[in-house]
Amino acid sequence: MTRAQQTISFALLVSSLYLCLFLELIPLPEVVQRDIIPVLPFWSLVTLGAWLLFRLGWGLLTFRDTPDAYAELMEEIKMAKADLRSKGVDVD
Numbered sequence: 001m002t003r004a005q006q007t008i009s010f011a012l013l014v015s016s017l018y019l020c021l022f023l024e025l026i027p028l029p030e031v032v033q034r035d036i037i038p039v040l041p042f043w044s045l046v047t048l049g050a051w052l053l054f055r056l057g058w059g060l061l062t063f064r065d066t067p068d069a070y071a072e073l074m075e076e077i078k079m080a081k082a083d084l085r086s087k088g089v090d091v092d
Contacts, residue, residue, distance in 0.1 A: 001009075020026050021037050028037070081091045 018037075018040060021028065021033075021040075024033060084091050
């Protein structure tokens with residue numbers, strides 16, 4: 001089973017379960033049925049957004065520069081300066 005098939009299967013399972021709860025096919029207490037079930041999609045959307053923002057922030061926090069990339073960038077800057085100087089541009 002591919003990842004797409006697993007994702008679609010999971011989404012269908014969750015949406016079917018929510019539909020059963022929303023249409024009151026599965027009996028629940030009145031307070032849960034009236035106050036919680038209707039807002040579950042919005043709650044899940046907000047939770048997903050918060051989780052994605054956390055992952056993005058964590059990725060930025062733990063971002064690592066490599067010394068090789070720094071050396072390569074400095075070499076490219078030197079080459080660009082030399083090229084501009086050969087064309088008569090003052091770069092300092």
